[in-house]
Amino acid sequence: MNAGDGAQYNDAAVHTGTGDQYFFHGDTEDTHRFLEHHQLKRDGSAVRAEWLRTVRQRFVCPPGHDERALRARLGDETHLVLTGEPGWGREALAQTILVPEGEEKSGLRQINAEDGFWDRDTPSAGERLLLDLRGELTDPLWPVRLRSFAGQVAIGGARLIVLLDRRTEKDLPEDLRGQVVPAARPDPWRVLSSHMEAVGLATPADEGGERLHAWLDTAGVGEIADVARRAGDALPPGSDVGAVTEWIEAVLGAGHADIDDALDASDGRTRAVLISVAFLEGAHLEDIAAARARLSEHTGGAPEDLPIERSSFTAELRGSDATVTDRRARFADPWRAQVLREVLWDGHPHLQHHVGAWVDRCVTGDLLPAHLRDQVARNWAEQVLRARRPGPLLERARGWAIQGHPQARLLLGAAFADRSEGHRVRRRVYEWSRDRDLPVRLAHMLIHLCAEDMVTTHPDPALVRLRHLSAHSRSEVADHARRRLRGLVSTDPSLFRAQLHALTTVFWDPTRRARDVHVELFADVTRTDVLDAVGADGRQVVDGLIALLERRPESLSALLAPWLAQPEHRLRWLVAAVHETGHMGELYALALRMPTGSLGPDELRRHAREIRTLLSLIDRAQGLDLGAPPVKETP
Numbered sequence: 001m002n003a004g005d006g007a008q009y010n011d012a013a014v015h016t017g018t019g020d021q022y023f024f025h026g027d028t029e030d031t032h033r034f035l036e037h038h039q040l041k042r043d044g045s046a047v048r049a050e051w052l053r054t055v056r057q058r059f060v061c062p063p064g065h066d067e068r069a070l071r072a073r074l075g076d077e078t079h080l081v082l083t084g085e086p087g088w089g090r091e092a093l094a095q096t097i098l099v100p101e102g103e104e105k106s107g108l109r110q111i112n113a114e115d116g117f118w119d120r121d122t123p124s125a126g127e128r129l130l131l132d133l134r135g136e137l138t139d140p141l142w143p144v145r146l147r148s149f150a151g152q153v154a155i156g157g158a159r160l161i162v163l164l165d166r167r168t169e170k171d172l173p174e175d176l177r178g179q180v181v182p183a184a185r186p187d188p189w190r191v192l193s194s195h196m197e198a199v200g201l202a203t204p205a206d207e208g209g210e211r212l213h214a215w216l217d218t219a220g221v222g223e224i225a226d227v228a229r230r231a232g233d234a235l236p237p238g239s240d241v242g243a244v245t246e247w248i249e250a251v252l253g254a255g256h257a258d259i260d261d262a263l264d265a266s267d268g269r270t271r272a273v274l275i276s277v278a279f280l281e282g283a284h285l286e287d288i289a290a291a292r293a294r295l296s297e298h299t300g301g302a303p304e305d306l307p308i309e310r311s312s313f314t315a316e317l318r319g320s321d322a323t324v325t326d327r328r329a330r331f332a333d334p335w336r337a338q339v340l341r342e343v344l345w346d347g348h349p350h351l352q353h354h355v356g357a358w359v360d361r362c363v364t365g366d367l368l369p370a371h372l373r374d375q376v377a378r379n380w381a382e383q384v385l386r387a388r389r390p391g392p393l394l395e396r397a398r399g400w401a402i403q404g405h406p407q408a409r410l411l412l413g414a415a416f417a418d419r420s421e422g423h424r425v426r427r428r429v430y431e432w433s434r435d436r437d438l439p440v441r442l443a444h445m446l447i448h449l450c451a452e453d454m455v456t457t458h459p460d461p462a463l464v465r466l467r468h469l470s471a472h473s474r475s476e477v478a479d480h481a482r483r484r485l486r487g488l489v490s491t492d493p494s495l496f497r498a499q500l501h502a503l504t505t506v507f508w509d510p511t512r513r514a515r516d517v518h519v520e521l522f523a524d525v526t527r528t529d530v531l532d533a534v535g536a537d538g539r540q541v542v543d544g545l546i547a548l549l550e551r552r553p554e555s556l557s558a559l560l561a562p563w564l565a566q567p568e569h570r571l572r573w574l575v576a577a578v579h580e581t582g583h584m585g586e587l588y589a590l591a592l593r594m595p596t597g598s599l600g601p602d603e604l605r606r607h608a609r610e611i612r613t614l615l616s617l618i619d620r621a622q623g624l625d626l627g628a629p630p631v632k633e634t635p
Helices: 028-037 044-058 067-077 090-098 142-156 166-171 174-179 188-198 210-216 221-234 241-252 256-265 268-279 285-298 313-319 336-347 349-364 370-386 391-403 407-416 422-433 440-457 459-469 475-491 493-508 516-525 528-534 538-551 553-564 568-581 584-592 601-621
Strands: 079-084 109-112 128-133 159-165 180-182 322-325 328-331
Touching (some): 044 090, 067 079, 067 090, 079 142, 079 166, 079 174, 090 128, 090 159, 109 459, 128 142, 142 159, 142 174, 188 221, 210 241, 285 328, 285 349, 313 322, 336 349, 336 370, 349 370, 349 391, 370 391, 370 407, 391 407, 391 422, 407 440, 459 475, 459 493, 459 516, 475 528, 493 516, 493 528, 516 553, 538 553, 538 568, 553 568, 553 584, 568 584, 584 601
Parallel strands (some): 079 180, 109 128, 128 159
Antiparallel strands (some): 322 328
């Protein structure tokens, strides 16, 4: 976050807010901190429910909008289009309309248009959908796709809200313009008050703080929420209004305008100290000194003096306006390090490559402990993404993953959450996931990233990438992806429905290749334990079975054994699908075969009961009503 003065700050975070009113979206580090604090990192449905409750708790309704009236309108028209400017909180408004208070566990399904598959989806009855079409829309056919999708929503009985930038509203199809709801900007003081209250701090007085007034005039609600959260981290609960106002004023000003001059006036050695402290603020003196020496090597600095002739390093730090407390170096101004990184990146582009090489050495060498490797990687990623140049980040993430460095996941996690470049990074990960020979370490890292991080904010794209990774040529990678998919769909009914629907679509679509992995994934999603866990809807499962048997009828023999162990009401689903596709003869013949392998007496008796139940269901489906049991029980 930076709110300094001068042209160098025009592209800083304070001027490019996302408009999100919930406090952790868009900041990967804070997202993970939130998830770990609530012990929810591996439970996507619980995360999203808590997230929606947080949204509602801190939400400030824009003037002229009535949540209940908009929800009633959505019920009548099935879809609405929220337009507005970045930073106006449209996403939070849409979430509160779609999910009434107390229904957060039911959740909603957030769809991003980046993968181009959203318009082929068939929503389920009652499903709540949020389609994000903000930002640059590179697909010229998006209006046609949107009209088609809105029609599917209406037919399916779902509810849809579309987020669209005001500048793109002119391209909407004529028949959708009647559903446009222009969003207004919420009162920034009320937004600040709501978020300050949530972190246990008083709201600055309305009449105080010139910098605060000027900043609030243009700040997005996501930026306001971020300042409040950071104030909660920095100040003790219950701090008085004066202390809070003073802290925010310092953050928004803090003498940042002199940083450019300070960098230009410093020599190479001092500049290296400034950069090292900026990227490693809070580190021990020895770590910063070692990092500074390596940075000098990468930037062509003068050779080091003899050790006995070197000046005091603490004196060098003080000369760079850094302070030393408990043998750790930091700047007195809590935001000077971040602003210095931004000024360096914008004002010295000739150093970006050298700083990147230095970061690479910090991460891949034995120079720094693990937590400082994380810190320097995260700070570098922040600048690369702010400059909207994700190429170096993707290159380093791939290389670090292949070498086994966990900081690769930090880079991609930060990039996934970035509003400007996230879609490009997620697209590149999609391309990687389709490579059946992707390096094993990189593939395993992507599986963890998709199953633990990406699924909480982009669930459908996460499932897509995991399905592709399930087709990897190395069995350990494919099995890992399938295990993670099973775990996700068995703990979250919305993910179960999405996975089953996607596989059904593959089987029905003649233009898409239905491979063995799709059959295996279908078997995974219809396992007894999965269906028990999610309370599966029989109609959707039968539709999937019909699609599978129409496309791959030979899969019936592989399906039968696990389905025999299903409860009778689910075995009826299989018989119904087989009857619908005309394969009752094959099913009957398979049922009469003796099981392979060595079975004990208990297994044989259980198998006989299962076959008797199946044959009875087959007879009923064919209109027969035999009085005697079709199969004599095995002793």
